[in-house]
Amino acid sequence: MDFFSIQHIFFTALGYPVSYVEFIGTLTGLLCVVLAARDHILTWPVGLVNVSCFFVLFWQLQLYADMFLQVYFFATGVYGWLFWYRKKPEQEPVYALRRIQRWWLGVAAILLSAATGFVISRLHIWWPRVFQHPAAWPYTDSIVAVLSVIANILLAKRIWENWLLWVTVDVIATYIYFQKDVKFLGIQYFILLIIAAMGLIKWWKTYRQQTLTVK
Numbered sequence: 001m002d003f004f005s006i007q008h009i010f011f012t013a014l015g016y017p018v019s020y021v022e023f024i025g026t027l028t029g030l031l032c033v034v035l036a037a038r039d040h041i042l043t044w045p046v047g048l049v050n051v052s053c054f055f056v057l058f059w060q061l062q063l064y065a066d067m068f069l070q071v072y073f074f075a076t077g078v079y080g081w082l083f084w085y086r087k088k089p090e091q092e093p094v095y096a097l098r099r100i101q102r103w104w105l106g107v108a109a110i111l112l113s114a115a116t117g118f119v120i121s122r123l124h125i126w127w128p129r130v131f132q133h134p135a136a137w138p139y140t141d142s143i144v145a146v147l148s149v150i151a152n153i154l155l156a157k158r159i160w161e162n163w164l165l166w167v168t169v170d171v172i173a174t175y176i177y178f179q180k181d182v183k184f185l186g187i188q189y190f191i192l193l194i195i196a197a198m199g200l201i202k203w204w205k206t207y208r209q210q211t212l213t214v215k
Helices: 019-039 045-058 064-088 099-120 140-154 162-179 185-213
Strands: 009-013 016-019
Touching: 009 019, 016 019, 016 064, 016 162, 016 185, 019 045, 019 185, 045 064, 064 099, 099 140, 162 185
Parallel strands: none
Antiparallel strands: 009 016
């Protein structure tokens, strides 16, 4: 288990020590988003490696909302892999949410983020033997977790608005990880922000082209 410790350093970049678990998680995370933006099915198995590394990493950083989020990502990663395997991405259209669905998702995101933040902020009180330290950024971290859950569902169902949520998630996460002094991870999320923006443009153009073709 020492291999997965954030104290097990792989290399040092500009004075910043990068652990093995952070490096593997970061590398697979970048690859996963690149593959997703290109509609490639390998995004899902690569994502399973990514979330496994990040589960261990976030537990050590006391980012408990993000830690629990990885369990969800693992389950949806398996679902997305099977869904895309049955329906080949290149043959499946890109969908969009209706206006009422966007409103409902917005309200749900706010309520779930508040509820999750409340629970996360008290984990060290309720289960001190498991969570020895208070959660860092419990409410902000919960916003990232909730939006990521929603975005991942939309991605699996090939709804283009998923990239809007990923852009928001990446902006917030980049700030949090730099504040937590996990700079390598912060750089990853800044790169993910750029990739997510590219994915947003690509999927939006695809959806618009489909709409024009139908008309």
